[in-house]
Amino acid sequence: MQKMTVAQARQPQSAGEHVRLQGWIRTRRDSKGGFSFLELSDGSSVGNIQIVAEAALPNYESEIKHLSAGCSVTVEGELKASPAKGQATEVHAKAIAVHGWADPETYALQKKRHSFEFLRTLAHLRPRTNTFGAIARVRNCICRSIHNFFQEEGFLYVHAPIITASDCEGAGEMFKVTTLDLANVPKTSSTVDFTQDFFDRPAFLTVSGQLEAEIFACALGKVYTFGPTFRAENSNTSRHLAEFWMVEPEMAFFELADNMDLAERFLKRIFRDVLAQCPDDMQFFNAQIEPTVLSTLEGIIGSDFVRLSYTEAVEILAGSGAKFEFPVAWGHDLQAEHERYLTEQHFSRPVILCDYPRSIKPFYMRVNDDGRTVRAMDILVPRVGEIIGGSQREERLDVMAERMREQKLAPEAYWWYLDLRRYGTVPHSGFGLGLERAVQFVTGMANIRDVIPFPRVPGSADF
Ligand code: ATP
Ligand code: MN
Secondary structure, eight states, rough: OOOOHHHHHHHHGGTEEEEEEEEEEEEEEETTTTEEEEEEEEESSOOOOEEEEESSSTTTTTTGOOOOOEEEEEHHHHHEEEHHHHHHEEEEEEEEEEEOOOOOOOOOOSSHHHOOHHHHHHTTTTGSSSHHHHHHHHHHHHHHHHHHHHHHHEEOOOOEEEEESSTTTTTSSOEEEEOOTTTSSOTTOOOOOOOOOOOOTEOOOOOOOOOHHHHHHHHHHHOOOOOEEEOOOOSSSTTOSSSEEEEEEEEEOOOOOHHHHHHHHHHHHHHHHHHHHHHHHHHHHHHHTTTTTTHHHHHHHHHHEEEEHHHHHHHHHHTTTTOOOSOOOOOOOOOHHHHIIIIIISSSOEEEEEEGGGSOOOTTTTTTTTSSSEEEEEEEEETTTEEEEEEEEEEOOOHHHHHHTTTTTOOOGGGGHHHHHHSSSOOOOEEEEEEEHHHHHHHHOOOGGGGSSOOTTTOOOOO
């Protein structure tokens, strides 16, 4: 008797084995001939395995004939080649033990299909559905691929803090972290007295690990962070979460072109790994969720990303004749509709946009020789829009000081960041990939709330 997963048991070469399988019933169908077919799932693959349970089993009438979706069981039996189509094997049960019942009157996952909105209210049950099982496996595959890529490239994994006192970047609104009694906040005349707070000053949840990664890159060469980040921006869109995971490589002695090359190879590696390691899940997404995911990923792996300056992008958009809600003009940030026009309609492939106006980008991006633009890069992909944002960092102390004055930032707050430019400064670059945007793109899922186990968005953090 061999304990197996459903994924293993579904392999044709497993036929003939005596196995023990453990999982949850998806469906039961009784045949007139006096036996039942059970579909068993254990989360190891998107496909289930069929169990044939004969009436001769001792608990056939008392238990097996009452099994329904969600019941948990241990099945022992012989794996045989299956005559049915769509499955290589099936189990002829010798014994079925029931661990837990799931009352069909009240168990929510009875129907075959539920809307994703409805399933969001059942974060504790949705991993049991085909779609959310497949998402969990693909998300895991992407994370493994991310670590493998950077480890093989000689990067060090460093951990940026989640609680931070630096309101750096202005990347988004921050969540405050405090132990002050909100009903009785200590005050000095008109403002809150943060010297009585836990950290002796205002503290926040991080919006990015970039600045900390720069510290390590400027000592160790090539590093990456990969952890949760938080943004309190009140954007109720299908591409924004209040808590999301970000991968942020940071490399000393990398210029913008090196940064782009790395990001392109990185994304292609992830897509290749998912296609190779999750073929059944990807077939499922292609058939059930978005009929272009396979062809899009295969197309991307085999072609080069477009590289385009912001200025050229504005010219294309202005001359496109397309109707946009937000007008296009040099000096304004591109909106999602503009980004999607470029990558979906105009080029039909990923686009790396670079050299944005200095006025719309943070102080740490390196100023180009033209004085008007900075070495920023955003990578845009169809359906999702921006998936990566990055830049070459300003390494010149005087230029950075000028940029901080321009953006009304206090240099004292960034003394340690400026020290990196004061002592042994080097050209360096990095970028951030939003993990959930990557999962969204790969799976074709329309809403980012469905590609993270427990989504946090304005007005909702139920589980
Ligand atoms: P956007 O313009 O889409 O709001 P951003 O420019 O604010 O994104 P960056 O600060 O450049 O984003 O962050 C790097 C990456 O993190 C983005 O390219 C995106 O993949 C991801 N990201 C940013 N904000 C969110 C969010 N609220 N939810 C999920 N992913 C996000
Ligand atoms: Mn960005």
